[in-house]
Amino acid sequence: MTGFDALRARLVRDYEKKTPGSRRIFRRAEKVMVAGGSHTIRLWRPYPFFTAAAEGARVRDVDGNSYIDYWQGHYANILGHEPRPLRRGLTASLARGAMHTGFEAAGQIELAETLVRALGGRGAKVRFTTSGTLATMYAVMMAQGLTGRDLVLKVGGGWHGASPYLLKGVKFRPGLGFESSESAGLLDDIVRRTLVTRFNDVEDLSRVMAEHGDRLACLIVEPFLGVGGFLAATPEYLETARRLTRERGVILIFDEIISGYRFRPGGVQTFYGIRPDLTTLGKIIGGGHAVAAVVGPRELMDECEHGRGGGARVYFEGGTFSAHAEYMKAGLVMLGELAGRAATLYPRIGALGERLRRGIEEAFAKEGIEARATGDGNAAIPGSSLFMTHFPRRPGLACDRPDDLHDPDRSDLRMREDLLKLALLVNGVNVVHGGGAVSAAHGSKDIAATIAAYAEAARLFRKYLG
Ligand SMILES: Cc1ncc(COP(=O)(O)O)c(C=O)c1O
Structure with missing residues (x-):
């Protein structure tokens, strides 16, 4: 068994242990719904968790697990889930x-x-x-x-x-x-x-x-x-x-x-x-x-x-x-809320996005793994609440064009889409494509807990992938 397979098997075991209710629901869903649901991006393997409630930065599944969520309704929920x-x-x-x-x-x-x-x-x-x-x-x-x-x-x-x-x-x-x-x-x-x-x-x-x-x-x-x-x-x-x-x-x-x-x-x-x-x-x-x-x-x-x-x-x-x-x-x-709060909201979620991007890169660097977090603003855009994690196969890959990020010979897509997803889920964080969107409901504590979850994922990657 390769290190990748061993790590995946461990993560699947840990995930299945904490989500038996979701697993049961998924078996039922598979019988009547295409691939067990209504949107491919929501249907990760071995099965998605099913939600019981969502509020602010967090979503809770039917087994009572709570996740800090950066998917936030396909990035639609900029004020977090169910904003007041x-x-x-x-x-x-x-x-x-x-x-x-x-x-x-x-x-x-x-x-x-x-x-x-x-x-x-x-x-x-x-x-x-x-x-x-x-x-x-x-x-x-x-x-x-x-x-x-x-x-x-x-x-x-x-x-x-x-x-x-x-x-x-x-x-x-x-x-x-x-x-x-x-x-x-x-x-x-x-x-x-x-x-x-x-x-x-x-x-x-x-x-x-x-x-x-x-x-x-x-x-x-x-x-x-x-x-x-x-x-x-x-x-x-x-x-x-x-x-x-x-x-x-x-x-x-x-x-x-x-x-x-x-x-x-x-x-x-x-x-x-x-x-x-x-x-x-x-x-x-x-x-x-x-x-x-x-x-x-x-x-x-x-x-x-x-x-x-x-x-x-x-x-x-x-x-x-x-x-x-x-x-x-x-x-x-x-839109009324966003207009009223724009002066503070956008700089704040941009700053949290920046902390996440740099925190993720540092967490992996500490374990000797090169990870790149995209989503930065540029000369025109002052800050950004978006982030996506990539694992270049070559040191110093530019990571500034889609080809670099989606060509499996240049970036390790399985590490991003499969291992990182599960490693974060078992540590209470939900991401898509290794990242997502910070909402106004996320706070400094969420960001710190998220970086800690990435650090835990990085330790596991180092241990199993060498
Ligand atoms: C840039 C962009 N355009 C169009 C769409 C399609 O929107 P919808 O999923 O509402 O059909 C998406 C969905 O993710 C998108 O990201």
């Missing part, structure tokens, strides 16, 4: 009646106005959707419809949800890099028409733009790359993207579904002073509910209006639960 202002606001509106009606309600206007003020500038408009996947899908459809062009450009490692146009170049595959499709069932034509460029690589972007610019409908990019590695775009990269897309008539879409309201009220784009043509938002803006949005200038957004352009208009209709009154209310309470 939201509970208060929603209890009051539920008491008045807040179920789905299928009619337009005025609450959505205020949320749209808030987003426009923060992001779109004068004359911008909003359309709400119920998931980030839909928002990015519609944004791409809009770009194709408005430009009459058929190619879509995204970056390797960029995750924008599971719409057909964007299910390419998410996972790194040896031999193919970020050049492969993520799913069966996609039309070859769509896969071929989605091009992939390297994040933060001005030269590669310039090359693709020179070769394909006049056929490109859009470039979609996260100004702070999320799943791809928690990496901030360089100002030069975004400036180049803005300039080249403008020159070539390509629609620039900033996907701010993670970064929106994560670093300041509004988008991270305002730190760079760069305005894209369309912005997609989600996660935090729903106050824990299913709200996402496309925001853009009136001239573009109005092209989706019913009756425009006959059958040729972009078919960006709503769905059954679009702008659900309760969700809109939750979003408004959340």
Whole structure:
């Protein structure tokens, strides 16, 4: 048995010992649900814990174990789990009646106005959707419809949800890099028409733009790359993207579904002073509910209006639960809280993020293991509450591009995704991709306890992996 297998077996044993109730529930779930649940990222091996309650920085499972949680609702819960202002606001509106009606309600206007003020500038408009996947899908459809062009450009490692146009170049595959499709069932034509460029690589972007610019409908990019590695775009990269897309008539879409309201009220784009043509938002803006949005200038957004352009208009209709009154209310309470607390909240969670990132690196360094924690801000972004841990296979690997972080020959992905996950769970900390997001509910004690859990993981890694 290798050291890796021995350590994994020990961690699984320890995890199973503390979570027998979750194990039983999972066996039941597996019989009726695909892979035993509703989202792959929540279904780690040997099985996920099932939650009984969550509050603030912590989540409790059905066996009574408490975990400091950095997953925080797929990074949506910037105020922590079940924050009091939201509970208060929603209890009051539920008491008045807040179920789905299928009619337009005025609450959505205020949320749209808030987003426009923060992001779109004068004359911008909003359309709400119920998931980030839909928002990015519609944004791409809009770009194709408005430009009459058929190619879509995204970056390797960029995750924008599971719409057909964007299910390419998410996972790194040896031999193919970020050049492969993520799913069966996609039309070859769509896969071929989605091009992939390297994040933060001005030269590669310039090359693709020179070769394909006049056929490109859009470039979609996260100004702070999320799943791809928690990496901030360089100002030069975004400036180049803005300039080249403008020159070539390509629609620039900033996907701010993670970064929106994560670093300041509004988008991270305002730190760079760069305005894209369309912005997609989600996660935090729903106050824990299913709200996402496309925001853009009136001239573009109005092209989706019913009756425009006959059958040729972009078919960006709503769905059954679009702008659900309760969700809109939750979003408004959340954004109101963030606006009121921004001056202290963002610097505080940024400082805690910084302590975590450096604390994790030091904890592993003490055991002679090189670990790199990404998620830092940069010249444009003053601080960051995000962190992700990586184990480079070569000393001094730059770790500043998705390729470095997702190529199994360059970073040890099993150590990050499998061993570290379990080692932290048995020590009372929940992370995803070796990290997550600090919320306003996390305190100094949580950060110290988290670094201690990483230090314990590092000792185990040293002991078993040598
Ligand atoms: C940057 C980004 N865009 C889009 C999405 C898709 O959003 P949703 O999961 O709400 O469909 C995600 C989800 O994690 C995301 O991180």
